Amino acid sequence: MKKSTVKHLAGALVTILLFVGIMSYMMQLVSRKDSYHKYQPFYDSQLNIDVLFLGSSHVRYSVYPVELLQDYGITAYNFGGHSNRMATSYWMMVNAFDYTNPKLVVIDCFMLSENTKFREDNNGYSYLHDAVDHIPFSVNKVKMIWDLLESSNRKWEYLWSFSQFHNRWNQLEQNDFEPTVTATEGASFYYEVYTPHDLDVVTERKGIQNTVSVDYLCRIIEECQKQDIEVLLTYLPFPATEKYWDEAYTAGKIAEKYGVPYINYLEEDVVDYATDCKDNNHLNYSGGQKITKHLGTYIAEHYHLPDRRKEADEDVLAAKYQAYMDYKRDMLQAQDELECYLVGLSDDRFSFVLEVEDSAYIKKTKYKMLLQNLGIDQDAIAEEGATIVCVSGETQEAVYYYGALNEKMRRKLDISDIEQKEKENLLIRFTVTDNQSGERIDEVSFVKCGTVEANRIE
Amino acid sequence: MLFNSAQFLLFFPIVVLIYYIVPKKVRYIWLLIASYYFYMCWSVKYVLLLLFSTGVTYLSGILLEKIKQSKIKKNKKIRLKKLCVAGSFGLNLGVLVYFKYFDFIIDNLYSVLEAVGIVIVQPQFNIILPVGISFYTFQALSYTMDVYRNDIYAEKNFLKYALFVSFFPQLVAGPIERSKNLLKQLGKGNQFDFEMAWDGFLLMLWGFFMKIVIADRIAIFVDRVYGDYHTYGGWYLIVATMLFAVQIYCDFYGYSTIARGASKILGIELMENFNAPYFAQSVAEFWRKWHISLSSWFRDYLYFPLGGNRKGTLRKYLNLMIVFLVSGLWHGASWSFVVWGGLNGIYQVFAYVLRPVRDKLVKVFCLDREALSHKLFHIIGTFLLVDFTWIFFRASSLKEAVGIVRSMFAVHNPQILLDDSLYHCGLDRKNFDVMLFAIVVLVVADICKTRGIKIREIIRRQEWWFRYLFVALSAAFILLLGIWGAGYDATSFIYFQF
Numbered sequence: 026m027k028k029s030t031v032k033h034l035a036g037a038l039v040t041i042l043l044f045v046g047i048m049s050y051m052m053q054l055v056s057r058k059d060s061y062h063k064y065q066p067f068y069d070s071q072l073n074i075d076v077l078f079l080g081s082s083h084v085r086y087s088v089y090p091v092e093l094l095q096d097y098g099i100t101a102y103n104f105g106g107h108s109n110r111m112a113t114s115y116w117m118m119v120n121a122f123d124y125t126n127p128k129l130v131v132i133d134c135f136m137l138s139e140n141t142k143f144r145e146d147n148n149g150y151s152y153l154h155d156a157v158d159h160i161p162f163s164v165n166k167v168k169m170i171w172d173l174l175e176s177s178n179r180k181w182e183y184l185w186s187f188s189q190f191h192n193r194w195n196q197l198e199q200n201d202f203e204p205t206v207t208a209t210e211g212a213s214f215y216y217e218v219y220t221p222h223d224l225d226v227v228t229e230r231k232g233i234q235n236t237v238s239v240d241y242l243c244r245i246i247e248e249c250q251k252q253d254i255e256v257l258l259t260y261l262p263f264p265a266t267e268k269y270w271d272e273a274y275t276a277g278k279i280a281e282k283y284g285v286p287y288i289n290y291l292e293e294d295v296v297d298y299a300t301d302c303k304d305n306n307h308l309n310y311s312g313g314q315k316i317t318k319h320l321g322t323y324i325a326e327h328y329h330l331p332d333r334r335k336e337a338d339e340d341v342l343a344a345k346y347q348a349y350m351d352y353k354r355d356m357l358q359a360q361d362e363l364e365c366y367l368v369g370l371s372d373d374r375f376s377f378v379l380e381v382e383d384s385a386y387i388k389k390t391k392y393k394m395l396l397q398n399l400g401i402d403q404d405a406i407a408e409e410g411a412t413i414v415c416v417s418g419e420t421q422e423a424v425y426y427y428g429a430l431n432e433k434m435r436r437k438l439d440i441s442d443i444e445q446k447e448k449e450n451l452l453i454r455f456t457v458t459d460n461q462s463g464e465r466i467d468e469v470s471f472v473k474c475g476t477v478e479a480n481r482i483e
Numbered sequence: 484m485l486f487n488s489a490q491f492l493l494f495f496p497i498v499v500l501i502y503y504i505v506p507k508k509v510r511y512i513w514l515l516i517a518s519y520y521f522y523m524c525w526s527v528k529y530v531l532l533l534l535f536s537t538g539v540t541y542l543s544g545i546l547l548e549k550i551k552q553s554k555i556k557k558n559k560k561i562r563l564k565k566l567c568v569a570g571s572f573g574l575n576l577g578v579l580v581y582f583k584y585f586d587f588i589i590d591n592l593y594s595v596l597e598a599v600g601i602v603i604v605q606p607q608f609n610i611i612l613p614v615g616i617s618f619y620t621f622q623a624l625s626y627t628m629d630v631y632r633n634d635i636y637a638e639k640n641f642l643k644y645a646l647f648v649s650f651f652p653q654l655v656a657g658p659i660e661r662s663k664n665l666l667k668q669l670g671k672g673n674q675f676d677f678e679m680a681w682d683g684f685l686l687m688l689w690g691f692f693m694k695i696v697i698a699d700r701i702a703i704f705v706d707r708v709y710g711d712y713h714t715y716g717g718w719y720l721i722v723a724t725m726l727f728a729v730q731i732y733c734d735f736y737g738y739s740t741i742a743r744g745a746s747k748i749l750g751i752e753l754m755e756n757f758n759a760p761y762f763a764q765s766v767a768e769f770w771r772k773w774h775i776s777l778s779s780w781f782r783d784y785l786y787f788p789l790g791g792n793r794k795g796t797l798r799k800y801l802n803l804m805i806v807f808l809v810s811g812l813w814h815g816a817s818w819s820f821v822v823w824g825g826l827n828g829i830y831q832v833f834a835y836v837l838r839p840v841r842d843k844l845v846k847v848f849c850l851d852r853e854a855l856s857h858k859l860f861h862i863i864g865t866f867l868l869v870d871f872t873w874i875f876f877r878a879s880s881l882k883e884a885v886g887i888v889r890s891m892f893a894v895h896n897p898q899i900l901l902d903d904s905l906y907h908c909g910l911d912r913k914n915f916d917v918m919l920f921a922i923v924v925l926v927v928a929d930i931c932k933t934r935g936i937k938i939r940e941i942i943r944r945q946e947w948w949f950r951y952l953f954v955a956l957s958a959a960f961i962l963l964l965g966i967w968g969a970g971y972d973a974t975s976f977i978y979f980q981f
Binding site for chain 2: 029030033036039040043044046047048051055181182187188189191192194195
């Protein structure tokens with residue numbers, strides 16, 4: 026080969042390498058970080074992930090893997106995603122198997138009656154990006170895209186997301202240059218409260234017709250059984266209408282057919298819809314805490330999973346828990362509405378002191394229920410005047426004091442004095458502490474605004 | 484397939500690779516296959532039209548050659564040759580008229596009948612215009628004329644001739660090549676020339692920059708404003724019209740440049756189709772620098788046969804008007820295109836008529852025609868005149884064009900140039916800034932062109948690390964800043980409708 030030809034070929038190669046290098050950086054920079062944020066810790070995990078939670082946003086907002094690890098030694102990851110149909114969950118599982126060897130796959134069966142592989146509207150395509158973009162390029166990813174987007178001409182934007190996101194160049198933020206990852210192992214929290222009215226009372230149980238989602242649920246179970254992976258089906262609770270009771274019934278029949286265990290939470294008494302719902306479809310943080318505890322206890326009792334706390338590096342674990350607590354603290358501090366704040370306190374990792382200035386007001390309003398949810402006895406709150414309640418996160422026991430606290434008591438309870446500006450219209454004041462570290466998480470006062478709502482003041 | 488599509492980015496490297504692998508003698512056959520595949524991606528059935536045009540003009544060339552070499556009398560020869568040319572033109576233009584102008588003719592016929600009180604239910608034909616028909620028809624007809632005029636010998640190899648008509652880089656939107664230039668290059672089967680390929684690649688990059696960074700970005704703004712000109716009156720329309728001048732330039736020039744670049748990589752030189760047209764100092768000069776292949780086609784095959792400027796002044800003006808009216812019609816089957824063409828013709832006629840007046844004014848006021856200020860005045864003046872005609876080109880009908888002109892002058896809102904109003908017409912501030920920056924780059928490039936500075940040559944002379952980094956960065960930024968992909972609707976080249 027001539028020298029000049031070699032030179033030219035080398036030059037072309039250098040140019041291509043430079044181009045690939047620059048493009049790799051650009052692709053990373055402009056991609057939306059939601060998927061990376063939620064799923065990257067899965068790929069970075071130093072421990073084997075023993076439990077995969079699959080499903081829709083019901084799973085995303087109801088199962089908290091870090092707490093499963095901390096309380097039960099179970100390593101888990103939350104693959105629940107907005108509007109994830111069973112087909113999407115199937116392929117997420119298949120791709121996850123390339124990176125971990127789970128012992129158990131827990132699949133929530135909400136939307137079993139959906140007859141599409143994914144939600145085929147603008148939001149659905151966006152949610153699919155959340156579910157897909159984090160997955161490194163592989164044969165399984167190509168199979169996933171080709172199957173899910175079978176009749177769509179939008180396959181390429183999922184195989185090469187730069188084609189979709191390159192126009193984000195004018196929306197770049199710090200998070201794009203220094204992307205952060207979730208501290209919650211894929212879970213998310215809702216703090217809003219919604220109390221459903223007129224819950225459907227469904228007595229007749231009937232199944233649904235065979236759908237694409239039913240097919241893929243069967244494929245999930247069969248794939249797991251082929252690989253000797255245990256399967257647990259769930260139907261997480263929410264104020265379900267008749268259609269969803271039918272779905273839950275069908276899920277039970279499928280579980281029976283394959284001989285796998287099934288927990289139909291619609292029939293269990295784990296959550297309280299009066300306090301644990303974010304809307305008529307999702308649980309809030311309080312509901313999620315209860316579900317997580319229930320699932321954790323169930324899995325610990327029924328499956329012989331290794332206790333990964335013993336083999337994990339202590340410093341790594343400590344950092345993980347601290348990051349998780351920091352996240353929860355930030356989320357709590359961001360709640361400006363009292364009811365959301367009360368939901369945020371439904372966490373046995375927090376101890377708190379409540380100074381209820383207007384007990385009569387509290388007893389007349391919706392906050393009464395939420396306080397009850399925190400283990401505070403309504404009868405123990407004074408009819409009038411101030412009530413001080415100290416709740417220990419670990420034991421969930423409440424101690425009550427009445428009237429204004431003197432300086433000595435404040436020192437004993439380690440709570441600061443109420444400033445003059447806070448006293449006006451003060452409804453309730455919180456001092457929140459981390460159980461484990463004893464660190465002060467938050468101090469906040471809520472005042473009455475109008476007749477119904479209360480707001481945070483700094 | 485569009486040049487700015489994943490399909491083409493896959494198609495072209497494969498074509499190039501196989502082109503240089505197959506033996507030289509059959510390379511043109513591979514290009515022919517690739518060209519027909521390229522066209523069939525648009526429409527399989529309209530390939531038959533391409534074949535028809537190719538066949539008719541090929542046969543016309545063979546016939547003309549036979550007549551030339553025959554022993555019949557000169558007068559009869561001339562008559563037969565003219566008959567042959569007429570046949571070729573008649574058949575090809577007949578097809579073009581049918582597909583491009585039939586609906587237009589019927590619509591106008593029915594309008595005339597209605598105007599005189601004859602009401603007939605108008606049938607809807609909705610004839611679909613085959614992509615590129617205007618371009619390849621003119622290219623094929625130019626071959627007939629070139630053989631007729633003895634500028635070239637008739638091509639005997641049908642496959643090579645078919646490639647001349649269908650050569651994919653310039654098939655659907657030009658440049659309209661002359662047989663003298665292109666035919667001889669096609670059968671050669673060139674050796675791979677790295678320098679030529681490198682130059683071709685740079686041309687393609689520049690073409691993509693103009694198309695997807697500039698033209699398609701401006702299109703967002705122009706489409707918004709022109710699409711709702713009742714709301715966006717006054718200076719919105721003025722800005723949009725000025726930007727449209729850049730859009731159509733970059734869209735068309737971009738395509739031609741990609742075509743030239745792709746051809747160069749294959750070792751084939753196509754003609755330059757634009758030569759910094761907005762730096763022209765008169766409308767006549769503008770038309771010597773804009774869509775050069777079409778302008779020269781009309782000059783050689785319509786203006787000169789009509790007599791050009793050899794039959795007196797009035798006849799010259801008439802010939803000019805005919806050429807520009809036909810050119811307008813060539814661009815589209817709509818009265819707005821005819822008006823567009825007509826205006827360009829009128830400008831030039833007036834320029835000729837007023838030349839003595841201008842010369843007098845220069846003398847009386849002691850103006851220096853070589854002064855930069857004088858040239859700048861003419862450049863800006865020419866741009867404004869040409870830009871006004873673009874309104875008729877862009878509007879979807881004559882009525883709309885008139886409405887736009889009215890709306891432009893009915894509203895007085897220069898404040899939009901100073902506040903944030905322009906950032907709410909489809910392009911946010913950052914995109915608008917990128918557009919302006921890209922236009923500055925374009926202007927600098929065109930200034931270099933007018934001064935004979937060859938930017939590609941300058942890049943070629945730099946250190947190897949700079950050259951490779953420049954290309955890698957340029958390609959990456961074009962992909963980053965370009966308007967393409969799932970985030971946008973695919974924006975086709977403007978000239979594909981012709």
